Amino acid sequence: MNKQLKMQKQGSSDDFQTPEIALDYIVPFIDKKWNIWECACGTRNLVIGLQQRGFTVWGTDIKEGFDFLEDNDLEDVDFILTNPPYSIKEKFLERCYEIGKPFALLMPLTALESEKRQKLFRKYGIQLIIPNKRINFETPSGKKGTAWFQVAWFCYKLNLPKDLNFAELK
Numbered sequence: 001m002n003k004q005l006k007m008q009k010q011g012s013s014d015d016f017q018t019p020e021i022a023l024d025y026i027v028p029f030i031d032k033k034w035n036i037w038e039c040a041c042g043t044r045n046l047v048i049g050l051q052q053r054g055f056t057v058w059g060t061d062i063k064e065g066f067d068f069l070e071d072n073d074l075e076d077v078d079f080i081l082t083n084p085p086y087s088i089k090e091k092f093l094e095r096c097y098e099i100g101k102p103f104a105l106l107m108p109l110t111a112l113e114s115e116k117r118q119k120l121f122r123k124y125g126i127q128l129i130i131p132n133k134r135i136n137f138e139t140p141s142g143k144k145g146t147a148w149f150q151v152a153w154f155c156y157k158l159n160l161p162k163d164l165n166f167a168e169l170k
Helices: 003-008 020-025 045-052 086-099 115-124
Strands: 035-038 056-059 079-082 103-108 127-131 136-138 144-146 151-156 164-167
Touching: 020 045, 020 127, 020 151, 035 045, 045 056, 045 079, 079 086, 086 103, 086 115, 086 151
Parallel strands: 035 056, 035 079, 079 103, 127 164
Antiparallel strands: 103 151, 127 151, 136 144
């Protein structure tokens, strides 16, 4: 496992576990035939949520020993979906573009900032699905609560209806 992914241990600043409701925004755009890889699955909330909706999903624990940021054996993967560790979100974004397959990364809206990320967005393109409310992540303290930041699904090759898609939370 990637040394940098190990810092997702419970209580770290990267330990924001995504509730299944975050999938409601992205699922309508995912092809049911795709093999999905959740490459930073944490407590597996997204893996379980996708499986319950009838998708084929792998989590990092199933691809044991696979380093998302370096390895290249991705022939069985059609789509990458994850909430990457925020401290290394730029590395995940670069790697997803390098792989070239459709992806959806749940990241803070502030991920639009930075010269390097903007260069990537201009070069490859990006589409966003922006929820109308903040998502209630499980925080590093272990409590569930509204995050102090807004997130969006940063998508590539999903053929969304628009570049900016505003989604209503049910």
